[in-house]
Amino acid sequence: MSPLDRTATPVSGALRDFDFPPVDRRSLANGLDLRVAKMNRLPMVSLSLFIRASEAALTDGNAGLAVLAADALEGGTKRRNGSELAEALEQIGAHVSAGAGWEGTSIGLSCLADRLPKAFAILAETVLQPDFPEDEVARARDQHLAGLRQRTMDPASLASDAARERYFDPSVPYARSVDGSEATISGVSRGDLRGFVDANYRPELGGLVAVGDVETSEVEAMVLEHFGDWSGAPASLADFEVQPVTRERRVCIVHRPGSVQSEIRVGHVGAERATPDYYPLSIANMVLGGMFTSRLNLNLREENGFTYGVRSRFAFRSAAGPFQVATAVGNDVTAPAIREIMAELAGMAEGGPSDDEVAAARDYAAGIFGLQLETAGQVATRVGHLVVYGLPDDHFDRYRTNVRAVTTEEAADAAARHMRPHEAQIVVVGDADVIGPAIEGLDLARVEVIAPEA
Amino acid sequence: MSQLSIPFERHRLSNGLKVVLAPDRTVPVVATNIWYGVGSRNEPAGKTGFAHLFEHMMFQGSAHVPKNKHFELIERVGGTLNATTWFDRTNYFETLPSNELELALWLESDRMGWMLPAMDQEKLDNQRDVVKNEKRQRYDNQPYGDWSERLQKLVYPEGHPYRHTVIGSMEDIDAASLDDVASFFETFYVPNNAVLTIAGDIDPTETLGLIDRYFGEIASGRAIPELPGTPELDALIGSTVRDHVVSEVPLPRVIMGFRTPPYSSPDFAVAEVSRALLGMGRASRLYKSLVRERRIAKGVVTYVYPLLSGASMLLVWATGYPGGDAAELEKAMSEEIDALSGAQQSEIDRAISLTETDLVRAMERVADRADLLSMFDLYFDDPGRLNGELDRLRSVTLEQIKEFAGERLGTNNRAVLVYEPEDKK
Numbered sequence: 111m112s113p114l115d116r117t118a119t120p121v122s123g124a125l126r127d128f129d130f131p132p133v134d135r136r137s138l139a140n141g142l143d144l145r146v147a148k149m150n151r152l153p154m155v156s157l158s159l160f161i162r163a164s165e166a167a168l169t170d171g172n173a174g175l176a177v178l179a180a181d182a183l184e185g186g187t188k189r190r191n192g193s194e195l196a197e198a199l200e201q202i203g204a205h206v207s208a209g210a211g212w213e214g215t216s217i218g219l220s221c222l223a224d225r226l227p228k229a230f231a232i233l234a235e236t237v238l239q240p241d242f243p244e245d246e247v248a249r250a251r252d253q254h255l256a257g258l259r260q261r262t263m264d265p266a267s268l269a270s271d272a273a274r275e276r277y278f279d280p281s282v283p284y285a286r287s288v289d290g291s292e293a294t295i296s297g298v299s300r301g302d303l304r305g306f307v308d309a310n311y312r313p314e315l316g317g318l319v320a321v322g323d324v325e326t327s328e329v330e331a332m333v334l335e336h337f338g339d340w341s342g343a344p345a346s347l348a349d350f351e352v353q354p355v356t357r358e359r360r361v362c363i364v365h366r367p368g369s370v371q372s373e374i375r376v377g378h379v380g381a382e383r384a385t386p387d388y389y390p391l392s393i394a395n396m397v398l399g400g401m402f403t404s405r406l407n408l409n410l411r412e413e414n415g416f417t418y419g420v421r422s423r424f425a426f427r428s429a430a431g432p433f434q435v436a437t438a439v440g441n442d443v444t445a446p447a448i449r450e451i452m453a454e455l456a457g458m459a460e461g462g463p464s465d466d467e468v469a470a471a472r473d474y475a476a477g478i479f480g481l482q483l484e485t486a487g488q489v490a491t492r493v494g495h496l497v498v499y500g501l502p503d504d505h506f507d508r509y510r511t512n513v514r515a516v517t518t519e520e521a522a523d524a525a526a527r528h529m530r531p532h533e534a535q536i537v538v539v540g541d542a543d544v545i546g547p548a549i550e551g552l553d554l555a556r557v558e559v560i561a562p563e564a
Numbered sequence: 565m566s567q568l569s570i571p572f573e574r575h576r577l578s579n580g581l582k583v584v585l586a587p588d589r590t591v592p593v594v595a596t597n598i599w600y601g602v603g604s605r606n607e608p609a610g611k612t613g614f615a616h617l618f619e620h621m622m623f624q625g626s627a628h629v630p631k632n633k634h635f636e637l638i639e640r641v642g643g644t645l646n647a648t649t650w651f652d653r654t655n656y657f658e659t660l661p662s663n664e665l666e667l668a669l670w671l672e673s674d675r676m677g678w679m680l681p682a683m684d685q686e687k688l689d690n691q692r693d694v695v696k697n698e699k700r701q702r703y704d705n706q707p708y709g710d711w712s713e714r715l716q717k718l719v720y721p722e723g724h725p726y727r728h729t730v731i732g733s734m735e736d737i738d739a740a741s742l743d744d745v746a747s748f749f750e751t752f753y754v755p756n757n758a759v760l761t762i763a764g765d766i767d768p769t770e771t772l773g774l775i776d777r778y779f780g781e782i783a784s785g786r787a788i789p790e791l792p793g794t795p796e797l798d799a800l801i802g803s804t805v806r807d808h809v810v811s812e813v814p815l816p817r818v819i820m821g822f823r824t825p826p827y828s829s830p831d832f833a834v835a836e837v838s839r840a841l842l843g844m845g846r847a848s849r850l851y852k853s854l855v856r857e858r859r860i861a862k863g864v865v866t867y868v869y870p871l872l873s874g875a876s877m878l879l880v881w882a883t884g885y886p887g888g889d890a891a892e893l894e895k896a897m898s899e900e901i902d903a904l905s906g907a908q909q910s911e912i913d914r915a916i917s918l919t920e921t922d923l924v925r926a927m928e929r930v931a932d933r934a935d936l937l938s939m940f941d942l943y944f945d946d947p948g949r950l951n952g953e954l955d956r957l958r959s960v961t962l963e964q965i966k967e968f969a970g971e972r973l974g975t976n977n978r979a980v981l982v983y984e985p986e987d988k989k
Contacts, residue, residue: 114777116628119637120670123663126592126765151590152924184846192856196846201910203917222921249859256815256862256885263707263814368812371697371705402635412632415693418701438701440693470640477642481593481659485928 128480130506133493134326138333140341141314145493146326149486153223155322156486157230157329158494159237162214163310166283166348166428173283174290176210176310178250179303183208183217185246187239192246195232204229206236211288212427213498214316220487223323227332234336237311242303254295258287265366266438268562269373269539272364276535277379277432279353284431314343317497322486352430354379357533361549363559365542372444372540376451377434378533383426383499389512390520391424391528396471397463397521398422398454398529399435403470405454406435414450416443424528428499433528444540445548452554455531462522471521476510568923569951570933574941575772579784580756583775584937584947586763588930594662594764597934598672599942601788602752603652604732605725605873608792610739613695613732616649617740618748620691622656623647627678631687634671641667649730652872653942659931662765669778672760676753677782683745692737699731707813708983718805718979719821719877723793726871754785759941763934795873799823800977808982815862816884818893821979824878824972827870827943834968835878837960839866840915841907842880842900847914849900854882860896861885872943878973890982904969909962916958923953 131147138144165176184206186192199206204221206229217237221229261267271287278285289295320329381391392400399406399422410416416439425431435455439447463471482488492506538545542559550557572586607614625631638645643660658668703709713729720727760779762771801823825831843850843866854861865881880901882893926932933950940949949956 120666125663128592152928154924193852200845200847200914200918203921252885253862259886260814265705371700401639403639415690418698474639474642477661
């Protein structure tokens with residue numbers, strides 16, 4: 111064998127490509143979209159029931175109702191109380207978790223394959239017959255409110271929360287917190303939760319995803335057995351237009367006395383999941399701030415040492431979510447960091463990425479895609495997206511091909527239209543007395559200083 | 565009951581590098597994972613946080629790899645990478661499409677053998693800034709951010725290697741020099757102080773050949789020096805020791821720490837199962853009583869740190885509601901800990917059941933498998949322990965739990981750290 115030449119990067123071996131696991135799709139009589147993917151490397155099952163009972167469909171006055179309902183499901187059913195439910199699940203080592211957000215409500219189940227029939231029965235009972243006992247509802251409310259309080263004192267959460275209402279017009283649900291507020295949560299009653307669930311926990315426009323050591327026929331039979339009588343569509347569905355608050359750049363400091371770092375958010379309204387620019391825009395964003403070797407990270411972290419890390423991201427929701435750059439930096443470098451972020455944004459929007467950068471981003475995106483399909487849970491999440499966003503059945507089969515087909519021109523064009531530094535809303539959570547003057551000196555816009563909401 | 569079994573083979577190069585290979589050809593992914601036997605416990609006074617700072621330096625290039633090239637090359641092939649520093653060890657890991665194994669071997673061997681030529685003051689100063697930002701972001705700027713620093717001081721005596729935090733102090737981080745980098749590298753980053761695990765789509769014979777090719781010529785180092793300070797300590801703290809903090813926190817929080825048998829002790833399993841009975845899942849004692857029934861805690865957490873030197877640490881957290889009484893929280897936690905004397909077999913069975921699912925889940929990813937194999941190899945010289953984990957926990961008896969609770973979870977072995985909001989509503 112020839113002596114090793116360490117100066118040369120090793121040559122890659124032959125690429126062993128592999129496919130997204132085949133997904134069996136059945137539209138059930140009750141309107142539920144069933145998707146099953148077999149992965150039997152290990153005796154695990156990851157299952158997710160998606161119900162289109164969403165926060166986005168709620169009026170501002172009811173904000174947080176879907177989230178609270180999902181949280182309170184563990185309070186018990188008509189047959190057994192919360193502790194009994196927990197014991198029954200944990201005895202068979204099964205995890206059931208429920209959560210709600212902008213798109214809908216998801217109830218997830220993770221267990222060993224031979225426990226699935228028992229675990230599924232408990233999941234069905236939880237979803238179809240929740241009891242919402244008074245004391246459990248009170249507990250869920252209290253936990254929720256305490257959580258809201260925690261957010262106001264966590265600088266990162268404070269920054270993202272302050273930023274969102276500066277991106278979206280108040281008529282857009284995305285302007286408010288997905289969890290609601292003290293005002294909307296405090297008054298929620300058992301009757302409200304029951305009413306919400308009765309009207310909106312319905313199979314149509316929702317789906318059931320099961321991935322792991324399972325057969326489609328087995329899952330279908332379980333669904334028919336436990337959800338056979340379930341039918342209809344949610345009473346209310348999301349219906350709104352996304353508008354920005356303003357197209358004028360603004361700067362806002364949320365004063366946090368004694369802060370030793372500044373949390374910076376720079377962003378504006380982004381793009382929806384169905385945007386025809388999805389692939390080129392994802393690549394452009396990867397180059398800007400979606401990888402360790404992105405322009406933002408190499409600049410702010412590796413070259414300047416301003417931060418532990420910086421990322422940019424488009425939230426591709428059913429409707430356009432925010433585009434946002436996020437980072438935490440030391441007090442004395444806050445203004446320079448903002449300057450560098452704006453420079454990188456402008457550079458990308460005006461000049462686009464280089465051929466080499468696009469090639470690297472394409473390779474990264476296509477390459478890690480395969481790494482993220484090892485677990486039943488990872489695959490279940492992806493398959494879930496097909497249901498949530500109404501993506502074509504072969505979307506993931508074609509993902510890598512589509513990513514690799516993105517050209518430099520397409521990426522640059524997408525960046526020019528979707529990254530708009532002149533419309534950026536800049537929000538900084540930090541000690542205004544310390545960081546204020548230097549930020550004013552950047553001359554980006556008039557600087558508004560506000561005290562955080564108590 | 566499923567039987568967990570990951571096939572593997574072990575080797576050792578002549579320079580002392582230990583190798584574990586765990587082939588699995590079902591998915592074209594490979595995970596490389598190196599554990600070096602160095603962590604914050606090896607840091608003498610005045611040099612806290614250095615093992616972690618050094619970990620950052622390991623990504624700044626080596627003799628044949630320019631700065632940032634490590635990240636660039638891995639991301640280019642669609643891989644992920646990271647490293648973490650802990651009390652007893654530092655690990656470095658990549659997950660890649662399996663046809664890129666050689667890239668990982670080249671990068672890891674180059675920095676294991678020839679990291680120093682690429683080090684300079686500019687890189688050190690830059691990563692020092694990054695680490696200081698990390699400290700601010702994760703600890704200094706966070707509510708409750710100093711909890712670990714305070715708790716470790718309560719549980720571990722002066723001079724013990726676990727008394728200081730992994731992130732270290734700003735002062736010590738500022739004082740770190742290039743000379744420190746060199747001597748640290750020469751002392752600890754040697755093949756005889758490391759284990760390399762490769763899991764996933766590999767041919768073991770071919771892979772071993774490659775490993776020998778890339779790592780074989782790295783010179784062995786001297787024996788690793790003894791730990792600074794005094795790792796031996798009394799089994800019990802001796803009393804209840806306290807720290808009370810009024811600061812900008814949203815909710816009252818009580819964190820209890822107990823000195824428990826070290827990870828190498830057969831009794832460690834008893835600590836693991838005991839903490840599960842207390843706080844694993846929503847049918848656990850603390851959740852049922854404090855969170856669901858009495859509604860004085862918003863959440864509870866329990867876990868055990870698997871530490872090797874002298875004593876590990878069992879932790880119990882309870883977070884209260886706005887305006888809540890921390891003393892009431894503490895009393896309720898004590899009551900539930902005392903009540904462990906009435907534990908039932910069904911509780912153990914539940915804990916084992918949950919752990920079984922978690923263990924199988926941990927086997928799904930090659931990266932997780934590789935990390936566990938490295939740990940068992942470095943800590944116990946026995947990667948096969950991975951396949952005996954469930955049995956080890958299943959063998960814990962009710963009697964042992966009751967004895968453990970009485971001996972180790974009483975008021976003569978308790979650290980209590982309390983946080984209260986500045987303005988109580």
